[in-house]
Amino acid sequence: MLTDPVRNPQSAPPRTRTKRAFILLLLTLVLPGSAQVVAGNRKLGRRALQVTFTVWALVLAALVLALTNRAMLVNLVTNGWTSFILMVLLALLAVGWALLFLNTLRIIRPPLLERRVRPLIAGMLAVLVVCTSGGLAYGAYMLNVSRHAFGSIFASGPSLDPVDGRYNFMLMGGDAGEDRTGLRPDSMSVISVDAKTGKSITFSLPRNFQNAPFPADSPMTQVYPDGYNCGDECILNSLYQTVMENYPDLYPESADPGAEAMMDAASGILGLEVQAYVIVDMEGFSKLIDAMGGVTINAGGWVPITAGEIPGTNRHYPPDGWIEPGTQKMDGYTALWYARSREFVTDYHRIARQQCVQQAMVAQLDPATLLTRFQAIASAGEQIVKTDLPQDQLGSFLDLALKAKGQPMERLTIGPPDFGTAADNFVTYPEFDQIQTRVAQMISGQDAEPAPAQAPAAGDDAAPETAPDPATDTSTDIGAETGQSDPGTAAPEQPEQPEITQEYLQYLAEIQDDATLGALLNNNGDCSPG
Numbered sequence: 394m395l396t397d398p399v400r401n402p403q404s405a406p407p408r409t410r411t412k413r414a415f416i417l418l419l420l421t422l423v424l425p426g427s428a429q430v431v432a433g434n435r436k437l438g439r440r441a442l443q444v445t446f447t448v449w450a451l452v453l454a455a456l457v458l459a460l461t462n463r464a465m466l467v468n469l470v471t472n473g474w475t476s477f478i479l480m481v482l483l484a485l486l487a488v489g490w491a492l493l494f495l496n497t498l499r500i501i502r503p504p505l506l507e508r509r510v511r512p513l514i515a516g517m518l519a520v521l522v523v524c525t526s527g528g529l530a531y532g533a534y535m536l537n538v539s540r541h542a543f544g545s546i547f548a549s550g551p552s553l554d555p556v557d558g559r560y561n562f563m564l565m566g567g568d569a570g571e572d573r574t575g576l577r578p579d580s581m582s583v584i585s586v587d588a589k590t591g592k593s594i595t596f597s598l599p600r601n602f603q604n605a606p607f608p609a610d611s612p613m614t615q616v617y618p619d620g621y622n623c624g625d626e627c628i629l630n631s632l633y634q635t636v637m638e639n640y641p642d643l644y645p646e647s648a649d650p651g652a653e654a655m656m657d658a659a660s661g662i663l664g665l666e667v668q669a670y671v672i673v674d675m676e677g678f679s680k681l682i683d684a685m686g687g688v689t690i691n692a693g694g695w696v697p698i699t700a701g702e703i704p705g706t707n708r709h710y711p712p713d714g715w716i717e718p719g720t721q722k723m724d725g726y727t728a729l730w731y732a733r734s735r736e737f738v739t740d741y742h743r744i745a746r747q748q749c750v751q752q753a754m755v756a757q758l759d760p761a762t763l764l765t766r767f768q769a770i771a772s773a774g775e776q777i778v779k780t781d782l783p784q785d786q787l788g789s790f791l792d793l794a795l796k797a798k799g800q801p802m803e804r805l806t807i808g809p810p811d812f813g814t815a816a817d818n819f820v821t822y823p824e825f826d827q828i829q830t831r832v833a834q835m836i837s838g839q840d841a842e843p844a845p846a847q848a849p850a851a852g853d854d855a856a857p858e859t860a861p862d863p864a865t866d867t868s869t870d871i872g873a874e875t876g877q878s879d880p881g882t883a884a885p886e887q888p889e890q891p892e893i894t895q896e897y898l899q900y901l902a903e904i905q906d907d908a909t910l911g912a913l914l915n916n917n918g919d920c921s922p923g
Contacts, residue, residue: 399432402505411510414501418514421497422521425490433500441493448486463795468788470536471543480536487529494522535767542771547784548648555588556666559836560793562586562782563656563670565633566678566732566747576637576651578630579733580675580747583659583667585836591796594835595751596663597744599808602629602820606661612643613657621658632658648781662807664829669782675733677777679725684769685762688728688753691720693919695898696746697737698730709736711902715895720923737902737910738917741809745918748804753922756798805835 426441
């Protein structure tokens with residue numbers, strides 16, 4: 394039928410040829426192969442349609458699986474072999490779809506179109522090829538990036554089973570700077586996750602915690618049968634390097650004996666079985682935050698950015714800068730110092746800020762961020778993260794992470810303010826029954842407030858009373874107590890307190906007024922995810 398404008402456009406008027414060209418391009422976009430069936434090589438079109446319907450069926454199956462068993466779907470995508478097969482299929486589909494568009498252009502016969510229409514058709518074709526074949530090719534590329542990232546970060550080994558319905562992971566912020574010997578995990582916490590709901594609890598362990606016990610089946614009991622109790626040298630964050638240098642043979646099958654010993658210590662302290670570890674290089678931590686596009690935190694107080702140490706002293710030069718209070722989006726450099734600074738305050742202020750950063754990262758690492766910044770995040774992860782989590786179980790863990798996003802993360806510090814105070818020796822002589830009881834109560838949902846400090850026993854020296862501040866205390870003014878005033882005496886004027894600014898804080902640091910700085914910065918552990 395030479396008069397059929399679909400197969401024989403030369404006999405059709407110009408307007409019909411233009412309409413036909415746009416329709417054929419849209420058919421190739423929506424139903425690849427259909428343009429060939431109606432206007433070109435029917436055999437090629439039928440084969441392309443078979444592929445199209447097969448892909449649609451697979452996409453529909455993936456959607457059903459995402460709704461019914463999201464963890465299995467993620468496991469399939471992150472598994473080494475299945476991700477490789479999927480990557481190859483995406484690349485083949487990208488090439489095939491591009492060839493179909495080129496074949497559609499041949500069917501359109503551009504010389505038969507009006508001169509002014511030809512650039513529109515060419516431009517539309519280019520856009521459609523970029524959006525379709527380009528999108529599939531980019532998906533194949535991202536799968537390849539993820540395969541390399543997951544393969545270098547995660548371990549190959551058997552899957553973990555939940556213990557009493559929970560997964561317990563140890564997270565360590567490793568610091569191996571040039572001025573330090575070996576790795577020193579200054580940030581240590583155990584994340585306990587409900588295996589069904591994803592509800593999480595963070596147990597933070599102070600770096601200066603002492604006398605950590607080991608479970609009865611731990612190899613460390615051969616060296617420290619009564620716990621890690623060699624005095625001030627045996628603070629918790631020194632255990633990693635002690636084992637790596639002196640006792641690596643205690644864990645002959647482990648790639649990281651130091652991490653294994655740290656997990657054993659955390660298990661003994663908390664009364665939980667810690668199953669896996671994640672070590673984050675704090676020097677590269679800023680790269681991960683930058684890859685995420687920053688992290689938003691509501692900072693409660695001023696935090697100094699610590700300068701270098703003055704040679705021959707235990708002091709630092711005045712801070713290089715200050716992080717202001719208030720809600721702000723921090724870049725990697727700022728977030729790193731916010732999480733690691735403890736100048737003028739205690740280690741417990743830093744622990745509180747580290748918990749805030751962890752919570753903010755979990756809350757803000759949503760699917761949109763992963764999709765738009767995946768390559769940067771994966772690249773940063775390869776450089777700074779080391780773990781023994783099995784790659785084959787990544788799907789179930791990501792599924793739990795998504796569930797955890799919708800729930801508040803509880804937290805407990807194994808030290809002040811949750812146990813004892815900064816002035817007592819709780820972290821030096823811990824009460825492990827008290828710790829493990831509180832941990833069990835939090836996990837069971839029956840958490841109780843910490844027991845109040847006991848009053849001094851008879852014969853003990855009572856704590857000295859703090860002298861009232863004459864600038865603020867009015868209780869000694871009899872007239873103030875009775876509502877009367879002495880007509881012959883003018884009320885003393887209250888001294889005006891200086892405004893807390895970066896300049897004022899820097900001035901105090903320069904004159905080494907640590908006492909005033911400690912009082913002014915005492916609230917810098919009060920924070921929350923933004």
